[in-house]
Amino acid sequence: MNYPLEQLLPSNYLLAAAEAENAPIVLAGVLLSLIVIYLASKLGGELSRKLDFPPVLGELVGGVVVGASALNLLVFPESGASASDSFLMTVLQLFDDISPEAVTSIFESQSEAISILAELGVIVLLFEIGLESDLRELQKVGYQAAVVAVVGVVAPFAAGTAGLMFLFNVPTIPAVFAGAALTATSIGITSKVLSELGHLKSAEGQIIVGAAVIDDVLGIIVLAVVASLAKTGEVDIFNVVYLIVSATVFLVGSILLGKFFNKAFHLSAEFFQTRGNIVIPAFILALLMSFLATAIHLEAILGAFAAGLVLDETDTRNELDEQVIPIADILVPIFFVSVGARVDLSVLNPVVPENRQGLVLAVFLIVVAIIGKIITGWAVFGKPGINRLAIGVGMIPRGEVGLVFAGIGAASGALDKPLQAAIIIMVILTTFLAPPFLRFSFGDAPKEVVEEADAAS
Amino acid sequence: MNYPLEQLLPSNYLLAAAEAENAPIVLAGVLLSLIVIYLASKLGGELSRKLDFPPVLGELVGGVVVGASALNLLVFPESGASASDSFLMTVLQLFDDISPEAVTSIFESQSEAISILAELGVIVLLFEIGLESDLRELQKVGYQAAVVAVVGVVAPFAAGTAGLMFLFNVPTIPAVFAGAALTATSIGITSKVLSELGHLKSAEGQIIVGAAVIDDVLGIIVLAVVASLAKTGEVDIFNVVYLIVSATVFLVGSILLGKFFNKAFHLSAEFFQTRGNIVIPAFILALLMSFLATAIHLEAILGAFAAGLVLDETDTRNELDEQVIPIADILVPIFFVSVGARVDLSVLNPVVPENRQGLVLAVFLIVVAIIGKIITGWAVFGKPGINRLAIGVGMIPRGEVGLVFAGIGAASGALDKPLQAAIIIMVILTTFLAPPFLRFSFGDAPKEVVEEADAAS
Numbered sequence: 014m015n016y017p018l019e020q021l022l023p024s025n026y027l028l029a030a031a032e033a034e035n036a037p038i039v040l041a042g043v044l045l046s047l048i049v050i051y052l053a054s055k056l057g058g059e060l061s062r063k064l065d066f067p068p069v070l071g072e073l074v075g076g077v078v079v080g081a082s083a084l085n086l087l088v089f090p091e092s093g094a095s096a097s098d099s100f101l102m103t104v105l106q107l108f109d110d111i112s113p114e115a116v117t118s119i120f121e122s123q124s125e126a127i128s129i130l131a132e133l134g135v136i137v138l139l140f141e142i143g144l145e146s147d148l149r150e151l152q153k154v155g156y157q158a159a160v161v162a163v164v165g166v167v168a169p170f171a172a173g174t175a176g177l178m179f180l181f182n183v184p185t186i187p188a189v190f191a192g193a194a195l196t197a198t199s200i201g202i203t204s205k206v207l208s209e210l211g212h213l214k215s216a217e218g219q220i221i222v223g224a225a226v227i228d229d230v231l232g233i234i235v236l237a238v239v240a241s242l243a244k245t246g247e248v249d250i251f252n253v254v255y256l257i258v259s260a261t262v263f264l265v266g267s268i269l270l271g272k273f274f275n276k277a278f279h280l281s282a283e284f285f286q287t288r289g290n291i292v293i294p295a296f297i298l299a300l301l302m303s304f305l306a307t308a309i310h311l312e313a314i315l316g317a318f319a320a321g322l323v324l325d326e327t328d329t330r331n332e333l334d335e336q337v338i339p340i341a342d343i344l345v346p347i348f349f350v351s352v353g354a355r356v357d358l359s360v361l362n363p364v365v366p367e368n369r370q371g372l373v374l375a376v377f378l379i380v381v382a383i384i385g386k387i388i389t390g391w392a393v394f395g396k397p398g399i400n401r402l403a404i405g406v407g408m409i410p411r412g413e414v415g416l417v418f419a420g421i422g423a424a425s426g427a428l429d430k431p432l433q434a435a436i437i438i439m440v441i442l443t444t445f446l447a448p449p450f451l452r453f454s455f456g457d458a459p460k461e462v463v464e465e466a467d468a469a470s
Numbered sequence: 471m472n473y474p475l476e477q478l479l480p481s482n483y484l485l486a487a488a489e490a491e492n493a494p495i496v497l498a499g500v501l502l503s504l505i506v507i508y509l510a511s512k513l514g515g516e517l518s519r520k521l522d523f524p525p526v527l528g529e530l531v532g533g534v535v536v537g538a539s540a541l542n543l544l545v546f547p548e549s550g551a552s553a554s555d556s557f558l559m560t561v562l563q564l565f566d567d568i569s570p571e572a573v574t575s576i577f578e579s580q581s582e583a584i585s586i587l588a589e590l591g592v593i594v595l596l597f598e599i600g601l602e603s604d605l606r607e608l609q610k611v612g613y614q615a616a617v618v619a620v621v622g623v624v625a626p627f628a629a630g631t632a633g634l635m636f637l638f639n640v641p642t643i644p645a646v647f648a649g650a651a652l653t654a655t656s657i658g659i660t661s662k663v664l665s666e667l668g669h670l671k672s673a674e675g676q677i678i679v680g681a682a683v684i685d686d687v688l689g690i691i692v693l694a695v696v697a698s699l700a701k702t703g704e705v706d707i708f709n710v711v712y713l714i715v716s717a718t719v720f721l722v723g724s725i726l727l728g729k730f731f732n733k734a735f736h737l738s739a740e741f742f743q744t745r746g747n748i749v750i751p752a753f754i755l756a757l758l759m760s761f762l763a764t765a766i767h768l769e770a771i772l773g774a775f776a777a778g779l780v781l782d783e784t785d786t787r788n789e790l791d792e793q794v795i796p797i798a799d800i801l802v803p804i805f806f807v808s809v810g811a812r813v814d815l816s817v818l819n820p821v822v823p824e825n826r827q828g829l830v831l832a833v834f835l836i837v838v839a840i841i842g843k844i845i846t847g848w849a850v851f852g853k854p855g856i857n858r859l860a861i862g863v864g865m866i867p868r869g870e871v872g873l874v875f876a877g878i879g880a881a882s883g884a885l886d887k888p889l890q891a892a893i894i895i896m897v898i899l900t901t902f903l904a905p906p907f908l909r910f911s912f913g914d915a916p917k918e919v920v921e922e923a924d925a926a927s
Contacts, residue, residue: 289799336796342746
């Protein structure tokens with residue numbers, strides 16, 4: 014009678030039950046947080062679309078509305094919030110008698126789960142961006158796009174970092190982080206606006222999209238370098254060289270080994286015949302490369318992007334693209350809304366005198382962000398008559414990657430609240446301004462509308 | 471100069487950075503765990519399919535292989551494992567210098583994240599099962615299926631619980647939990663095997679599938695009741711009545727309010743035009759109903775199942791079905807592999823004398839599981855000449871819902887290790903045995919093969 018009497022003693026069981034007692038409340042907290050996140054992202058995204066702005070902007074603003082700046086529905090302990098600041102925790106306490114110590118531990122567990130989901134969201138986002146980018150397309154647009162990209166990374170980075178350090182006395186690491194956040198053009202937003210304007214296939218459009226892709230890659234390398242600097246807390250020239258070399262070797266290495274990865278993916282997708290035969294091997298690849306990137310102290314998203322980049326265009330790949338969409342639809346909003354929710358816009362409230370310096374910073378970042386990209390148009394060579402202004406303006410919108418900078422900077426503690434808010438404002442404003450600016454620089458009427466008018470007459 | 475000098479002081483920044491320092495290592499741990507989970511589920515699932523068994527069985531066995539029973543790649547603190555038991559933590563320590571205190575906290579954070587992902591996985595699974603079940607189909611098969619279902623729930627539950635309590639002296643709550651785990655037939659496994667045998671549309675097939683659906687619903691109500699009993703730790707007759715009534719009211723209420731939910735879903739899916747316009751409203755509904763179910767102390771999965779059940783068959787719904795598949799493909803394996811990984815099969819090792827009692831329990835559960843379902847065939851009335859044995863045998867395979875019982879029972883502490891292992895063995899064996907038993911009871915040759923042979927001659 015060893016087994017049932019000793020091992021099933023009620024006291025033993027009650028002890029284990031007490032430990033696991035909070036698990037359903039943590040789950041309830043995660044469910045509520047996800048409901049808030051999805052409502053914010055969908056309502057924000059749809060409103061943004063109705064106003065003719067990219068949906069991602071609305072998801073971000075939706076996050077700001079439900080987050081620390083306004084409704085306090087979604088707040089995070091790392092940003093200094095406690096359980097009593099969270100309106101969701103108040104709701105949970107309506108349904109359950111939770112002891113005060115349990116409240117803090119539930120709040121932290123639930124916030125940590127949402128943070129991990131947001132990180133999986135940005136991994137899927139960069140994997141998807143990698144899938145959308147085409148290595149061969151990049152080679153066609155070639156030198157022109159590369160020059161535009163390099164100028165568009167170096168100019169705002171140098172001007173932003175130097176300006177913050179010398180004009181505003183910001184310490185080196187936050188200044189470098191904010192400068193780096195100015196670099197990456199949003200492929201998603203730019204290509205969407207160009208296609209809406211009917212200029213995606215024009216020479217200007219091709220250069221912009223090519224440059225935006227290269228730009229994103231450069232931006233991710235810069236992020237890997239900067240984030241690692243933030244982790245070690247000091248600017249060690251040896252470390253900088255190590256990171257630039259390792260990030261470049263990692264990315265170039267992945268591309269060179271791409272044929273092998275690609276073959277392994279296609280073989281396994283063909284070999285496997287149970288559900289998930291395409292999406293699981295792809296995720297194993299993306300997660301493995303994300304893990305390898307973090308293992309050598311780079312960012313996980315660099316690995317996810319590389320994994321997407323190396324998968325060749327085939328029937329299986331196209332099927333994969335389709336299957337990744339709903340997964341991204343579910344996970345990516347958690348990232349965007351969390352980034353918005355972590356921002357405390359009240360630090361930029363101009364009525365409070367102490368905030369004015371932070372506001373000045375935001376204005377400075379926006380000016381550098383715009384001018385630093387507009388000049389890239391004049392870096393194009395050997396193309397007389399090209400619309401240089403349009404190319405420069407097309408590079409203005411920052412987006413996903415800029416937000417990734419703000420998110421990782423905030424999570425690592427490298428960016429304080431005003432600077433983080435200034436970066437978010439910069440991302441929001443450059444994205445708001447790009448569509449009307451682009452319309453103006455290409456001349457008013459979108460091409461497709463003109464063609465439709467011709468066809469009708 | 472208020473802002474940059476005071477707020478960006480390096481010491482301040484380093485403090486915040488130290489707190490967030492572990493976040494990338496937790497993420498790396500989650501990534502590694504997910505890689506292990508996906509490899510285990512895919513290799514297990516494919517092997518199972520090659521051997522002519524349902525893939526879900528292989529995912530479960532894959533979990534057992536990577537879990538506490540064998541490789542120790544995926545272990546959980548709730549099951550008594552410490553960080554030093556986890557092979558993944560050893561791998562993480564190769565890449566990073568982690569302090570001994572940090573190791574424990576990283577291990578717990580990472581395990582908690584995987585547990586939450588597994589819970590989201592089972593929510594998506596039950597939502598998908600709900601989507602696959604059709605209320606109108608159920609009404610057609612009608613009374614026959616209902617009688618088979620009720621007998622198939624009551625017989626194994628009563629025989630299992632009473633047997634455990636009176637023959638083996640198991641305390642009431644674990645006995646009720648194990649008895650409840652014997653109730654639910656797997657819709658997925660049963661319908662797949664029937665369609666492979668070409669008997670899905672036969673009278674027997676229709677009754678089996680209808681009964682399996684009703685059975686699942688009854689099983690989920692039983693689970694809600696039993697899990698809540700496990701939480702409060704005592705059998706309070708008032709509580710039992712409250713739970714049966716609230717679970718029934720919740721499910722019936724959701725179905726009655728279904729038209730309203732359904733309309734809200736279709737309107738928003740039509741109104742929204744940005745990405746995720748179908749899947750996000752559906753997830754909001756599923757998460758909201760899951761949250762409501764937990765808020766009234768039922769199980770989250772009851773809400774998810776109800777949400778799936780009420781969405782009517784339309785074009786939008788069909789599109790939703792397609793989009794839920796890849797999401798389920800990514801999240802559901804985390805659940806199955808975790809369930810397998812939590813099991814410690816060594817408690818059933820027959821070489822250790824103390825284990826023999828546990829093994830006897832497993833054998834008892836399996837016998838009750840099989841006989842308790844086979845007799846259901848003789849409950850069919852007014853259908854002379856029907857293959858009663860086939861109906862009974864068709865109800866044998868337990869699957870998803872049985873595993874949900876084992877998983878929730880283990881997480882809540884209601885099931886100790888030997889009983890939990892016995893349930894898992896019961897689920898595995900009933901599922902292994904059902905396909906050959908069904909083939910035998912229908913006669914050897916599958917119908918489709920016969921038809922093909924006819925066509926060829």
